[in-house]
Amino acid sequence: MSFVKKIIDFVMEILETIAFVGSIFIVIYLFILQPNQVKGASMVPNLTEGDYIFTSKITYKFREMKKGDIVVFRSPTNLDIEFIKRIIGLPGDKVMVLGGDVFVNDIQLNESYIPLNTPLAHNGFLKNGIPITVPKEHIFVMGDNREVSSDSRIFGPIPISSLIGQVFYRYFPIGKIGSFKNPIN
Secondary structure, three states: OHHHHHHHHHHHHHHHHHHHHHHHHHHHHHHHEEEEEOOOOOOOOOOOOOOEEEEEOOHHHHOOOOOOOEEEEEOOOOOOOEEEEEEEEOOOOEEEEEOOEEEEOOEEOOOOOOOOOOOOOOOOOOOOOOOEEOOOOEEEEEOOOOOOOOOHHHHOOEEHHHEEEEEEEEEEOHHHOEEOOOOOO
């Protein structure tokens, strides 16, 4: 009987360890960070389809959002879909695209991190040469691959409440592992 008791004690210790580790994982996933996979080409060349990234859910509890941060947020048209884009304008900023160049508060952004100018859709929210002011509790976001990105140029500023967090680290593919530097700030 002693041998059976030892086996039961051993199995119980393993189950307790699994439950403990599982609990830690759930807390981290729900409140601290979450893994995401890049789907689509809207952030090329900086993020490509199939990249795996970590999104921090707590960054903005310790510091302000910055222009240039890459963020994950819920789509304004379908809350089940998550988008990955770059912050271009913060609340109160004046954003304008003129002839393919992006201006924030009348200053042209130096966007050396993207290969092309910024096109506008004919039926989109943002119109060429017409500035908009980002409302309180909203941000203006754009993908880095502006030719294919569905972003604030199309659907307007997004509520800060739809943010999931800031993208801070790519963990796959192995050749591209590393953190992200903010090219604007």
